[in-house]
Amino acid sequence: xxxxxxxxxxxxxxxxxxxxxxxxxxxxxxxxxxxxxxxxxxxxxxxxxxxxxxxxxxxxxxxxxxxxxxxxxxxxxxxxxxxxxxxxxxxxxxxxxxxxxxxxxxxxxxxxxxxxxxxxxxxxxxxxxxxxxxxxxxxxxxxxxxxxxxxxxxxxxxxxxxxxxxxxxxxxxxxxxxxxxxxxxxxxxxxxxxxxxxxxxxxxxxxxxxxxxxxxxxxxxxxxxxxxxxxxxxxxxxxxxxxxxxxxxxxxxxxxxxxxxxxxxxxxxxxxxxxxxxxxxxxxxxxxxxxxxxxxxxxxxxxxxxxxxxxxxxxxxxxxxxxxxxxxxxxxxx
Amino acid sequence: xxxxxxxxxxxxxxxxxxxxxxxxxxxxxxxxxxxxxxxxxxxxxxxxxxxxxxxxxxxxxxxxxxxxxxxxxxxxxxxxxxxxxxxxxxxxxxxxxxxxxxxxxxxxxxxxxxxxxxxxxxxxxxxxxxxxxxxxxxxxxxxxxxxxxxxxxxxxxxxxxxxxxxxxxxxxxxxxxxxxxxxxxxxxxxxxxxxxxxxxxxxxxxxxxxxxxxxxxxxxxxxxxxxxxxxxxxxxxxxxxxxxxxxxxxxxxxxxxxxxxxxxxxxxxxxxxxxxxxxxxxxxxxxxxxxxxxxxxxxxxxxxxxxxxxxxxxxxxxxxxxxxxxxxxxxxxxxxxxxxxxxxxxxxxxxxxxxxxxxxxxxxxxxxxxxxxxxxxxxxxxxxxxxxxxxxxxxxxxxxxxxxxxxxxxxxxxxxxxxxxxxxxxxxxxxxxxxxxxxxxxxxxxxxxxxxxxxxxxxxxxxxxxxxxxxxxxxxxxxxxxxxxxxxxxxxxxxxxxxxxxxxxxxxxxxxxxxxxxxxxxxxxxxxxxx
Numbered sequence: 001x002x003x004x005x006x007x008x009x010x011x012x013x014x015x016x017x018x019x020x021x022x023x024x025x026x027x028x029x030x031x032x033x034x035x036x037x038x039x040x041x042x043x044x045x046x047x048x049x050x051x052x053x054x055x056x057x058x059x060x061x062x063x064x065x066x067x068x069x070x071x072x073x074x075x076x077x078x079x080x081x082x083x084x085x086x087x088x089x090x091x092x093x094x095x096x097x098x099x100x101x102x103x104x105x106x107x108x109x110x111x112x113x114x115x116x117x118x119x120x121x122x123x124x125x126x127x128x129x130x131x132x133x134x135x136x137x138x139x140x141x142x143x144x145x146x147x148x149x150x151x152x153x154x155x156x157x158x159x160x161x162x163x164x165x166x167x168x169x170x171x172x173x174x175x176x177x178x179x180x181x182x183x184x185x186x187x188x189x190x191x192x193x194x195x196x197x198x199x200x201x202x203x204x205x206x207x208x209x210x211x212x213x214x215x216x217x218x219x220x221x222x223x224x225x226x227x228x229x230x231x232x233x234x235x236x237x238x239x240x241x242x243x244x245x246x247x248x249x250x251x252x253x254x255x256x257x258x259x260x261x262x263x264x265x266x267x268x269x270x271x272x273x274x275x276x277x278x279x280x281x282x283x284x285x286x287x288x289x290x291x292x293x294x295x296x297x298x299x300x301x302x303x304x305x306x307x308x309x310x311x312x313x314x315x316x317x318x319x320x321x322x323x324x325x326x327x328x329x330x331x332x333x334x
Numbered sequence: 335x336x337x338x339x340x341x342x343x344x345x346x347x348x349x350x351x352x353x354x355x356x357x358x359x360x361x362x363x364x365x366x367x368x369x370x371x372x373x374x375x376x377x378x379x380x381x382x383x384x385x386x387x388x389x390x391x392x393x394x395x396x397x398x399x400x401x402x403x404x405x406x407x408x409x410x411x412x413x414x415x416x417x418x419x420x421x422x423x424x425x426x427x428x429x430x431x432x433x434x435x436x437x438x439x440x441x442x443x444x445x446x447x448x449x450x451x452x453x454x455x456x457x458x459x460x461x462x463x464x465x466x467x468x469x470x471x472x473x474x475x476x477x478x479x480x481x482x483x484x485x486x487x488x489x490x491x492x493x494x495x496x497x498x499x500x501x502x503x504x505x506x507x508x509x510x511x512x513x514x515x516x517x518x519x520x521x522x523x524x525x526x527x528x529x530x531x532x533x534x535x536x537x538x539x540x541x542x543x544x545x546x547x548x549x550x551x552x553x554x555x556x557x558x559x560x561x562x563x564x565x566x567x568x569x570x571x572x573x574x575x576x577x578x579x580x581x582x583x584x585x586x587x588x589x590x591x592x593x594x595x596x597x598x599x600x601x602x603x604x605x606x607x608x609x610x611x612x613x614x615x616x617x618x619x620x621x622x623x624x625x626x627x628x629x630x631x632x633x634x635x636x637x638x639x640x641x642x643x644x645x646x647x648x649x650x651x652x653x654x655x656x657x658x659x660x661x662x663x664x665x666x667x668x669x670x671x672x673x674x675x676x677x678x679x680x681x682x683x684x685x686x687x688x689x690x691x692x693x694x695x696x697x698x699x700x701x702x703x704x705x706x707x708x709x710x711x712x713x714x715x716x717x718x719x720x721x722x723x724x725x726x727x728x729x730x731x732x733x734x735x736x737x738x739x740x741x742x743x744x745x746x747x748x749x750x751x752x753x754x755x756x757x758x759x760x761x762x763x764x765x766x767x768x769x770x771x772x773x774x775x776x777x778x779x780x781x782x783x784x785x786x787x788x789x790x791x792x793x794x795x796x797x798x799x800x801x802x803x804x805x806x807x808x809x810x811x812x813x814x815x816x817x818x819x820x821x822x823x824x825x826x827x828x829x830x831x832x833x834x835x836x837x838x839x840x841x842x843x844x845x846x847x848x849x850x851x852x853x854x855x856x857x858x859x860x861x862x863x864x865x
Contacts, residue, residue, distance in 0.1 A: 176448050178438070185428050185439045192426040195390070196440025196488070197411035323429065332351075332391050 008148050010280035014273045015152025019160060020225065021272065022265030024049070024236075026163045027218025028243030029250060029257045030170055034211030035081070036247060037174060038204045039187035041326040042084055043099030045215055046240025047106020052077040052216020053235050054110045057223040061123035066134030066158070069224075070217055077216020080106060081209040089204045092328045107234060114230050125228040134158060135224050159221045164258060166214060171255040183207055187322030190329035200329055215240070238300065245304040248311045252320030267303050271296035339402025341366045341496055341527040342387065342418075347396035349382055353727075356382040360396070360553040362546055364496065369518060369528045371542035371559070373535075373571055375767035377725070377737030379551040380531045381423065384498045387529075388420035389413035400496075414440070419489025423500040423531075425481050427473045434469035437488045460487045464520065478505045479513075486517065497521065498529045503537055507627075515541050533571075533767040535564045549573055572769050580772070580800040582820075583779055588617035590849040591787040592638070592669070592756045597647035599633045599811075607633035609811040610647070612847025615756060615787035620778065622802030622819060623791040626831055630811040631791045632673070635760050638789075639671035640664040651756070653853035662699070670754035672745050672762065682745050685734035689726065689744055690715040692733055696748055718747030722777060739770030746777060757781055760791035775801055795824050809833040813847060815840065 028045050035042045042048075052073040060069020084102055087093040117123075125131055135157045143154040174180040185193040186203045194200050222235040246264060250257040270277075270288065274296065278289035342364040349357040357379045364370050374380045385391045387398065389410040398405050400416050407413050413420075427436050434456040438444065444452075453469040460467035465483050473481060482502060489497055499518075503511045518528055518541060532538060538545055539559060547554040547570040554570050569575055593614040601607035607630040615621050623631060636642035638649060640661040649656050656664055672682055683692050694711035701707040715729040722743040726736055733741055746762055759778065763771040778801070782788055792798045798805055799819050807814040807830035814830040815837025829835035838846040 177446055178441075178444050178448055179446070181431075181435055181448060182439050185431065188428045188430060189426070192428050192436070193439060195388070195410045195420070195422070195426040196437075196492070197409070197414045197442070198439060199411070 007280045010273075010276050012148050012152045014269060014277060015149060016155070017273055018262060018265040018269045019153060019156055022261050022268055023160050023163045024218040024222045024225070024239050025243055025246060025264065026167055026257060026261040027221065028215050028240055029246040029261065030163075030167045030254050031077070031211040031214035031218065032243055032247045033250070033252055033254050033257060034170060034214065035208050036252060036325055037183055037187045037322055038207040038211075039190060039322050039324040039327065039329070040084070040088060040204060040208055041095045041099065042081075042102070042208070042212070043096060043244060044080065044084060044102025044106060044240075045243050046236055046238070047103035047109075048077050048080040048212050048215045049106075049219030049222070049236045049240045049243075050110035050234055051080050051106045051219070052213075053219030053223040054113050056216065056220030057228055058113070058117055058123060060131060060220070061125070061128045061228070064128045064130045066131055069131065069220055070159075070162075073216040073220035074213040075216075077219070078209040078213035080216070081212025082205070084212065085205045085208045088328060089201055089208070092330060095326050095328065103240070110234055110236075118230055122230055123228065125224070131224070159217070159224070163218070163221075167254045167258050171253065174254065184322070187324060190324055191331075194329070194331060200331075215243075218243075242300055242304055245308055248321075249307045251311075252322070264300070264303060264307075268300050271299060338366065340364055340399070341401060342529075343399040343402075344383070344387065345397050345399070347383065347386060347393045347398075349379075349386060349391060349393050355551050357386075357393075358551050360548065360551075362553065363556070364527050364529060365544075366527050367522060367525055368543040369522055369530060369541055370556075371538040371545045372529055372531045372548065373533060373538055373545050373567060374548035375533060375571055375769055376739045377550075378548040378571075380548055381500055382551075383548070384420060384500060384529065384531060387413065387496075387498060388418055414492050414494075417493060417495035418498070419492060419494030419496070420498040421482065421485040421489060421500065421502060423502075423504065425485055427481060427484065429474040430472065432470050432472055433467055433476075433484050433487075436473060436484060437491050440488070440492065456487075456491070459491050463487060463490050464517070479507075479510045482506070482514070490521075495525070496527045496529070498531070500531045501533075502530065503532060503534065511537070535567055535768075538567065539564065547571055568768060571767075578768075580775055580797065581779055582801060582803070583783055585618035585783055585785070587619050588785060588787075589851055590614040590853060591617050591652060592789075593648075593650040593849060593852060593854060594638075594847070595648040595650070595854065597634075597637070597649065598645040599630070599637045599642060600645050601630075601633055606645075607811050608637070611808075611811070611813050612845070613806055613813065613816065614847065614849045614852075615789055616849075617755065617785040617787045618782055619804070620782050620788040620790055620802045621816075622798040622805040623789060623808060624795060624798055624805050624827055624831060625808035627793075629808045629831075631760060631808065633811075634808075635671055635673050635758055635789075635791060638664075638669065638758055648854070650854050665752065668753070668755035669758070670749040670752050670756070671758040671760075672749045673758075673760040683733050683741065686732050688715075688730045688732055689719065689724070690729045692744065693718070693748055693751070696752065714748075714751055718744060718751065722747045723773060739766045739773075742766060742774065743770070743777075746774065750777065750781060754781075754786060756787045756789070758789045758791075761793060762790075763797070764793070771797075795827055799824070799827075807831055813838060815846065 028049055032042065032045055055076040056069045056073025059072040060066060080102060084098055087098045088095050137155050137157055139155040144150045174184060182193060182198045183203055185198060186200050190200045219236055222239065226235050246257060246260050250260040274288040274291065277285050340363045344360065344362040347357050347360045360383055372380050382391060386393045389407045389412050392408060398407055405416055407416065434453045437456055438452050456469040457467060465487055467483060467487055502514060506514060522528060530541065542559045544556055544558055545562065545567065546556040549571060595612055597608055597611045598606060599608040625631060633642060637644050640659055644657060651667055651669060656667065684695065690711045693714040694706055698706055712729055718724060719726060719729060724740045724743050726740060733744060742762060746759065749757060762774050778788060790802055799822065802819045804816050805819050805822065805827065806816045807827060809831055810833065814833065814835065817837065826835065830837065
C-alpha cells in the first residue's frame with residue numbers, strides 16, 4: 001500500500017465519519033420539520049432525543065433486538081410529543097416555554113433512568129450480538145465499490161439508510177400528498193384550514209407525535225454510536241439544539257435537510273478527523289493541526305450562529321417558514 | 335297547504351365572550367332563494383351571529399334549523415356538510431398556496447396523492463359558475479377581488495346552498511361591487527340563499543330582498559327591502575333619528591400653515607409615488623385628498639410626518655423647513671398624522687396595550703426620568719373616552735378588544751390631544767358605520783373651528799364633497815388640480831382621478847398650489863416658478 005492510497009484512505013474515513021457521526025442530526029432535523037410544519041415550535045428536541053435514546057437502548061438490549069430498540073425509541077419520543085401536544089394544543093401553553101421545559105425534563109429522565117439501571121446492571125452493547133450485528137455496516141452492492149466515496153458514503157449501518165429514507169419520504173409526503181397539503185395549511189393558517197373542515201387539533205397531535213418519534217430514533221442512534229457507554233455526559237451532547245437550527249438552514253425542506261446535515265457534518269467532523277487530515281496532507285491542510293481543540297468543540301455552535309444569521313437575511317419569498325409557527329390556535333379567539 | 339320551510343332559521347341565539355354579550359336572544363330567518371341583508375353598526379354582533387351559523391363559534395343558547403330540521407353545528411366541517419358556506423371579511427386563505435390547493439385542502443373525498451388534474455377540475459368548476467380563475471396562481475400574488483372570487487368559488491365547490499358574505503364590498507372598487515352584485519343575483523337565480531353582512535345602506539337597498547337589523551347584539555326587526563328607505567333603516571340601526579347631512583362649518587382662514595413645494599417621493603419599490611407636488615393648507619381649512627387607492631396618499635402622509643425620506647422639494651411649516659426633521663421634532667411643531675390602513679389595526683396603535691398605555695406611547699417623552707407617568711396617561715385616556723364617546727369597559731381595556739369605530743376614535747383622539755395645528759388624517763372612517771363616521775366628522779369639524787389645518791385623505795367622494803373646503807385630486811402621484819368642494823361634481827372629480835382632466839393650469843395668474851400670501855421668501859422658491 002503506497003502513500004497515495006493511504007491519503008485516499010484518510011479522505012474515505014473522513015467522508016465515512018461525516019455520515020456516521022451526523023445522521024442523528026438528520027433525524028432530529030427531519031422530526032422537527034414535521035412538528036414545525038404543523039405550526040408548533042418545539043424546542044425540546046434535545047430532551048426528546050435523550051428520552052428516545054435511553055429507553056431505546058435499554059429496552060433494545062434487554063430484548064436483544066435492534067427493531068425493538070428502534071420502535072421503543074420512537075414510542076418514547078412520540079410520548080414526549082404527546083405531552084407537548086397536550087400542553088400546547090389542548091391547554092394552549094406557550095410553545096417556547098413548554099419546549100424548553102421538555103428539554104430539561106427529557107435530560108432528567110435520561111439520567112434518572114440511566115443511573116437507575118446502572119445501579120442494578122448496565123447492559124453493555126458487546127453482550128448483545130443482535131444489536132451489535134444489527135448496527136454493523138451494510139455495503140450497498142456496486143455503489144460501495146466506487147473509489148474513495150464508495151466506502152465513505154455507501155457502506156453504513158441500517159439506521160443511516162433509514163434516516164435518509166425517512167427524510168425523502170417526508171419530503172414526498174409534504175409536497176405531493178393531500179394530508180401533507182392539509183398539514184402545511186394548518187401550519188400556515190390554522191383558521192383557514194379549520195374553516196374548510198380540516199381537523200386542526202387532530203393534524204397537530206398526529207404530526208407532533210410522529211415528528212417527536214423520529215427524533216427519538218435519532219437519539220437511539222447516538223446511544224448505539226457511543227457503543228452504549230453511559231457516563232456523566234449525555235449522549236445527545238447538544239445535537240438537538242443544532243437540529244433546531246438546521247431546520248431553518250434546510251428551509252423546512254426534509255430533502256434539503258440531508259444536504260444541510262452533510263455540510264454541517266463536514267465542519268463537525270473536522271473535530272474528529274482534523275489531525276489525521278493534517279497528517280495526510282501536511283502541505284495544504286497542515287494548519288488544521290494547529291487549530292486548538294477548544295475551537296473545534298465550539299465550532300458546531302459557531303456554525304449554527306452563522307447559519308442563523310445567514311438564513312435570517314433570506315427573503316420571505318420562497319421561505320418554507322410556516323406563517324403561524326409558534327402561535328397556538330384557538331377557534332373562538334376574537 | 336304546507337308552508338315551505340326556511341333555508342335557515344336561528345332561534346333565540348345568545349353568545350357571550352366573557353362579560354361581553356355579543357348576541358342576546360337573536361332570531362333570524364332566511365328564505366330559500368333570497369338575498370337577505372344583515373344590517374347593523376360595528377359591534378352589533380352581525381359577524382358573531384354568522385360565525386355561529388358557520389361553526390366557528392358555538393352558541394351559548396338557542397337553536398339553528400336548516401331546511402326546517404334542527405341542526406347541530408359544532409365545527410366548520412358540520413356547516414360545510416349542511417351546505418352552509420361563509421366568505422369571511424378577512425379571507426381565510428393560505429397565502430403561499432395556489433388557488434386550487436386552497437380549495438383542495440378542504441375537499442372531502444380526494445386521493446392520498448395530489449394529482450395534477452386538480453388544477454383543471456378547479457378551473458372547470460370556476461367556469462361552470464361563471465368565474466375566471468387561474469388555479470395555479472398563488473394567493474399572495476392575487477388582488478383583493480381575485481381573493482374574494484376564490485373564496486366564493488371555494489364555497490360553491492363544496493356545494494354550499496346557503497352563502498354568507500361578511501362585508502364583501504368593504505375592499506372593492508365601485509366597478510368590482512357591481513360585478514359582485516351581478517354574481518350574487520345569478521347565484522340567487524340558481525337557487526342559492528344568500529346572507530350579506532353590510533352597513534352600507536345604498537347597497538342594502540340595491541341588492542337585498544329583505545333586511546334583518548341588529549343593534550347592540552339584539553335583533554330589532556326584519557323588513558322587506560321594497561317597503562323601506564334609508565331613513566327608516568338608519569333609525570332601526572341606530573335606535574333614534576339621525577341627521578344624514580354632514581356639516582361644513584365656515585371658519586376664518588389663517589395664513590398657510592403647511593406649504594408643500596415641488597415635492598417628490600419614492601415608494602418602497604423605488605417608483606415615483608409623489609411627483610413634483612405643490613399644495614398648501616391654511617388654518618381653519620380642510621383640504622381633501624382624493625385619488626384611486628395607491629396613488630401616493632400613503633407616501634405623502636408618511637413624508638409629512640417625517641417617516642419617509644423625500645427625493646426633492648420643500649415642506650415648509652409656518653415658514654420653517656421641516657424636511658429632514660425627526661418624526662418627534664415634526665410632532666413638536668404641531669403636525670399630527672393618523673393613518674388608518676386597509677386592515678385598520680396596523681398603524682399607530684399597539685393592539686394588545688390598553689388605551690392608557692397607547693396614550694403614554696405618544697407622550698412618555700414629556701416626563702423626565704426613567705419612570706412613566708401612568709396617572710397622566712390615564713387622565714388623557716379618560717379625556718379621549720369622554721370627549722369622543724369611546725365605548726369601552728374601562729381605560730385599561732386592550733385596544734384590540736374594542737370595535738373598529740372605537741379603535742379609530744382612540745387613534746384620532748390621541749392625535750388631537752397633542753393639540754396639533756396641522757392634522758393629517760387618512761381614511762379616518764374606513765370601515766365605520768354611520769354613527770361612528772358622523773362622530774369622527776364632528777371631531778374633525780371641531781378641530782377645524784379651533785383653527786387647525788386638516789388634510790383629509792379619503793375614499794368616499796360624497797363625504798369629501800360635503801365635508802371638505804377644497805379637494806385636491808391625485809393621479810399617479812401628480813396633482814390634477816385643487817377644486818372647491820361645494821362647486822365641483824362627482825363626475826369632474828372622477829375625470830381628474832383617472833387623469834382625463836388636468837386643472838392645474840386653469841388660472842394663468844397664479845401657479846397651482848402656491849399660496850399668494852406664502853410664508854416662503856421668494857429666494858427660496860424655484861426660479862422657473864417666478865417667471
